[in-house]
Amino acid sequence: MDSAAVQAHDASGHDQAGRAGEFNLVSANPKSVLTGAHFMDGDHAACEGALAAGANFAAGYPITPSTEVVERFAARAPLVGATFLQMEDELASSIAILGAAWGGAKSFTVTSGPGFSLMMEHIGLAAMTETPCVFVNVQRGGPSTGLPTLPGQGDMMQARWGSHGDYEIIALSPNSPQECFDLMIEAFNLSERFRTPVMFMMDESVGHMTEKVVIPPADQIKIFPRRFTALPPNEYLPFDANGDGVPEMVKAGDGYRIHVTGLTHDERGYPALNWRSQQKLVSRLVGKIRGHADEITHCNEYLMEDAEVVLIAYGITSRVALAAVQKARQEGIRAGLLRPVVVWPFPEKRIRELASKAKAFVVVEMNLGQMVNEVERCAAGTKTVLIPHAGGNVHAPEEILQVIREVTQ
Amino acid sequence: MESVEIQIAGFGGQGVILAGMVIGRAATIYDTKHVTLTQSFGPEARGSACSVQLIVSPEPVLNPYLTHPHLLVAMSQEAYTRFVPDLRPGGLLLYEQDLIELEPLRSDITARGIPATRFAEELGRKLVLNMVMVGFVTGQTGLISPQAGRKSIADSVPKGTEKLNTSAFEKGLEYGRSLKSKVSPLTGKPPDIGRFFEDTEDFVRS
Numbered sequence: 001m002d003s004a005a006v007q008a009h010d011a012s013g014h015d016q017a018g019r020a021g022e023f024n025l026v027s028a029n030p031k032s033v034l035t036g037a038h039f040m041d042g043d044h045a046a047c048e049g050a051l052a053a054g055a056n057f058a059a060g061y062p063i064t065p066s067t068e069v070v071e072r073f074a075a076r077a078p079l080v081g082a083t084f085l086q087m088e089d090e091l092a093s094s095i096a097i098l099g100a101a102w103g104g105a106k107s108f109t110v111t112s113g114p115g116f117s118l119m120m121e122h123i124g125l126a127a128m129t130e131t132p133c134v135f136v137n138v139q140r141g142g143p144s145t146g147l148p149t150l151p152g153q154g155d156m157m158q159a160r161w162g163s164h165g166d167y168e169i170i171a172l173s174p175n176s177p178q179e180c181f182d183l184m185i186e187a188f189n190l191s192e193r194f195r196t197p198v199m200f201m202m203d204e205s206v207g208h209m210t211e212k213v214v215i216p217p218a219d220q221i222k223i224f225p226r227r228f229t230a231l232p233p234n235e236y237l238p239f240d241a242n243g244d245g246v247p248e249m250v251k252a253g254d255g256y257r258i259h260v261t262g263l264t265h266d267e268r269g270y271p272a273l274n275w276r277s278q279q280k281l282v283s284r285l286v287g288k289i290r291g292h293a294d295e296i297t298h299c300n301e302y303l304m305e306d307a308e309v310v311l312i313a314y315g316i317t318s319r320v321a322l323a324a325v326q327k328a329r330q331e332g333i334r335a336g337l338l339r340p341v342v343v344w345p346f347p348e349k350r351i352r353e354l355a356s357k358a359k360a361f362v363v364v365e366m367n368l369g370q371m372v373n374e375v376e377r378c379a380a381g382t383k384t385v386l387i388p389h390a391g392g393n394v395h396a397p398e399e400i401l402q403v404i405r406e407v408t409q
Numbered sequence: 410m411e412s413v414e415i416q417i418a419g420f421g422g423q424g425v426i427l428a429g430m431v432i433g434r435a436a437t438i439y440d441t442k443h444v445t446l447t448q449s450f451g452p453e454a455r456g457s458a459c460s461v462q463l464i465v466s467p468e469p470v471l472n473p474y475l476t477h478p479h480l481l482v483a484m485s486q487e488a489y490t491r492f493v494p495d496l497r498p499g500g501l502l503l504y505e506q507d508l509i510e511l512e513p514l515r516s517d518i519t520a521r522g523i524p525a526t527r528f529a530e531e532l533g534r535k536l537v538l539n540m541v542m543v544g545f546v547t548g549q550t551g552l553i554s555p556q557a558g559r560k561s562i563a564d565s566v567p568k569g570t571e572k573l574n575t576s577a578f579e580k581g582l583e584y585g586r587s588l589k590s591k592v593s594p595l596t597g598k599p600p601d602i603g604r605f606f607e608d609t610e611d612f613v614r615s
Contacts, residue, residue, distance in 0.1 A: 039434040039444070209473045210430070210446035212437040316473070323471035397472060 023193070028052050028185075028221035032080045038213045042206040043068035045177040045213045046136060047076065049184025050108055052221050055134075056082040057105035059096035061089050061115060064148040065204040066138035069110040090115035094122035094135070101131045102260060104251035106188060106226070108134035108200075113142040113155055116162070124163030125262045126197035127285060130239070130247060132226065134187050136200040138207040139315075141391035151204035152391030153315055153366035159199040160344050166282050168289035170296060171199035171344035173314040177211045183341065189224035190296060194288055195246050201343065203366065205316035205394060233257065237267040239281075245288035289345060298342040299350055303329060307336025309404055310354055312375055313364040314340050316394055321364045324400035335404050343371065351378035358382060360407040364400055366391050383407065412468070413552065414475045417542075418460035418492050419484030419505075424539030428482070429461030431543050431561045432553055436465045438564075439557030445470040458487055465552060480550065482542055483509055484525070493518075503545055505538070521549060521588055528580050532573065540566075540577035547578075548585020555582055 032051040040048075047069045050058070058077075060070040074084040083105075087093040090111055097107035111119060116137045126133055141147030142154045159171045170190050174183045184200060191198040229236050229248035233256045239247050250256040259269035264281055266272040289296065302322055304310070309328070313321035318339040328335035338354065340347050351361075360383040363372040372386040387403050389395050415432070419425045429446055437444035448461045462478075464470045477497035483489040483504040489511070496502060498517040506522025523545045529538035540562060547558050558578055566574045 037438050039430065039438055039446075205447075205473060208447065210433060210448075211444060211470075319471040319473070326471075394472065394474060 023224060025189075025222040026225050028218040028223050029054060030218035032082075033215060033218040033221060035215050035217045038215065039210060040177060040213050041068065041208055041210045042174070042177040042180040042202060043138065043208065044072050045180040046110075046174075046184050046200070046202065046207070047072040048213070048215060049181040050134070050188065051076060051080060051082070052181070052215065052218070053185040053188035054106045054223055055108055055188065056080075057084075057097065057100040057107040058082070058109060059085040059087050059093040059100070059107070060110045061087050061093050062110075063112045063115050065140055065151075065207050066110045066112045066136060066202075068207070069136060069138070073110075090118035091121070094119035095125075097133045098122060098126055098129070098131045101133050102252050102258075104226075106132070106192075108136060108188075110136040110138070112138050112140050112148075112204075113152070114145055116155055116158065120158075120162040123169075123197050123199075124165060124167065127163065127167040127169070128165075128262050129260050130195040130285070131197065131260075132188075132191040132195050132249075134184070134191055134198050134200055136202065139201065139203040147392050149204065150392040151206075151316060151366060151394070153201075153203055153317065154370070154391060156201065156343065156365070156367065156370045159201055166286060168196075168286045169199060169344050170194065170196060170289065170342065171201050172298075172341060173201045173343045174206055174341075175315055175318050175339070176206065177209060177213045179341075180206060181213050181215060185221060185223070186298075189222075192224040192226055193246070194292065194296075195227070195249065196289065199344070201315065203315050229256075238269045239265060240267045241284055245284050245291065293345045294349070296342055296345055297347045297349070298340075299347050300339045300341055302337040302339070304336035304338065306334050308334040308359040309336070309362060309407055310358045310360070311335060311337045311362045311364060311400070311404070312340070312351075312371070313337065314343050314371070315366075317364050317366055317389075320394050320397050321400055323397040324364075324404060327397060327401045328404045331405075333404060333408050335408075340371075346371075346374045346378075348374070348378045351375060352380065355379045355382040360385060362387060362400070362403055362407060364395055365389070366394070412464055412466035412470065413480065414478040415463040415465065415480045415482070415552070416460060416475060416478040416492050416495070417463075417482040417484075418458065418488030419539075420487065421459045423459070423484050424536065425459045425484065426461050427565060428539040428543050429463055431540070431558065431565050432546065433463050433465075434565060435553040435557035435561035436463075439560050440554055442467060443469050445473045447473055458485075458491065460488065460492070480546070480552070482546060484538070484542060486510065501550065503542070503549060505542070523581065523584055525581065528584070529577055532576050532580065534573060537574055537577035540574045541581035541584075544578040544581025544583075545585040546581075548582040549588065558582075 058073045077084045093109045097109045100107040139152050141152035172183045174180045187198045187200050227248045263271040264278045311321045325335045325337045362385045364387045366389045368388045376384045433444045433446040436442045443466045445464045462475045481496045481502050489509045502520040505525045525538040525541040528541045
């Protein structure tokens with residue numbers, strides 16, 4: 001298999017800069033960008049990605065296997081003019097980043113499963129108050145404290161549905177330290193573009209593995225700036241739908257009257273506790289993401305041109321799945337891999353297209369069946385096979401290969 | 410060159426992780442190979458044993474974890490005992506000979522020892538035994554080029570210690586090269602690792 005064969009086809013069909021469409025992107029601040037070729041782990045690369053994206057505030061309650069992200073941020077913060085707060089717990093961490101965002105900062109927090117559970121309340125608050133911020137979850141085996149030092153992918157549905165009430169979410173899943181850097185920038189850009197919390201769903205394998213990470217010069221890193229309003233205070237409405245469903249923002253203390261609440265609110269941000277306001281607000285919160293799913297969705301496809309068997313895997317699992325696809329090709333089996341890079345919103349359009357052509361979908365994930373339910377929903381009857389793993393180690397490529405052989409027989 | 414799997418192990422404080430970082434950085438930043446490094450993070454890593462794993466490959470590494478290492482670098486008896494069963498037949502064991510007794514013996518591997526701790530002490534600091542081992546790996550296998558090793562050390566060690574660490578590397582390198590023409594003390598045969606390193610300049614020739 002030559003190396004060209006593992007080069008991904010970017011199924012979204014457009015580059016990251018182009019995805020923001022009509023918006024003016026700006027270059028990253030050179031002060032925060034560690035340009036060069038590095039040998040670093042995924043946690044450190046995620047931190048550098050956040051810094052390159054312009055993050056200037058992080059709060060956290062460090063937890064294995066995510067600790068290195070904030071450890072590095074704490075060390076780098078004084079050098080780049082950023083702030084790190086070590087908080088008393090994950091509730092405090094997750095609310096601190098919301099406050100920082102409303103103060104004008106680009107903010108994120110970092111955790112793993114047990115802390116992610118505690119942050120759910122504030123993920124909902126961030127969705128409701130349309131606060132741009134990033135939640136990093138370096139997944140370990142669960143439930144509960146589970147396997148602190150070993151990988152899992154058991155929080156994928158929690159990322160989507162973990163907070164109460166109706167909302168849509170954006171989540172990304174990197175599969176290498178390089179992507180921890182690259183996709184962190186995309187995560188921040190999406191959070192600013194849609195004014196929404198974005199989940200950065202790493203896993204222990206990706207977080208703790210060390211590989212080459214190339215950080216480009218700052219002028220090659222495109223940043224989606226905060227959508228600050230140009231309107232004067234007497235005309236500005238903090239939760240006005242603003243054409244594409246995403247309101248413009250202000251900074252607290254800049255002379256605008258703002259009221260930010262988790263209660264159902266009107267365009268002014270004041271509580272409006274009736275069904276009409278609820279219908280209008282929640283429909284817009286959900287609609288601003290669902291309605292832009294084509295812009296947000298991002299998949300990589302490998303060896304898919306003539307694939308009969310379509311593997312679907314994300315995060316670290318996508319790498320061992322690709323190894324299995326390559327082995328299957330050597331045996332003459334027409335296998336390919338679809339890898340959601342953005343896992344939420346789910347790439348349902350692409351999977352529906354493939355369902356009409358593929359013989360079978362094989363979903364490989366490090367849980368006992370989560371995203372496979374989404375695949376089955378979109379597969380509309382096309383055979384869908386799960387290769388589960390309870391966590392703690394990656395699948396063996398041979399195990400995946402065996403299932404590929406079985407479904408093609 | 411195929412993918413090469415390397416396990417480096419010893420006890421905490423010997424600089425096992427740094428040795429892995431130096432080799433990995435040399436191979437991927439200066440020798441432009443693909444490298445994935447993982448290290449033991451479990452409760453076992455909080456005790457005395459410590460290990461780091463590398464996969465060095467001409468192609469992107471997909472599975473980050475080792476199956477059967479081609480090369481084991483052992484710096485303590487416990488590391489040897491624990492990891493030598495995983496070494497693949499025909500593989501190479503490079504070990505700290507004053508700290509390890511080859512017991513039990515495996516007849517299907519090549520083992521070569523170095524008094525790395527003693528060399529490090531002679532250079533003035535026992536701490537640099539890890540760089541002696543990195544030099545030994547370089548001299549024995551050509552896994553990384555000596556130039557890449559030197560640059561990587563300069564990037565990786567604390568400021569002010571570059572010279573000492575580089576001297577340690579050179580000592581191990583020289584010793585590794587001097588042992589090259591010898592056959593395995595265990596099997597009486599040359600090591601069967603050439604195919605894993607065949608496109609590197611320091612391919613082991615016996």
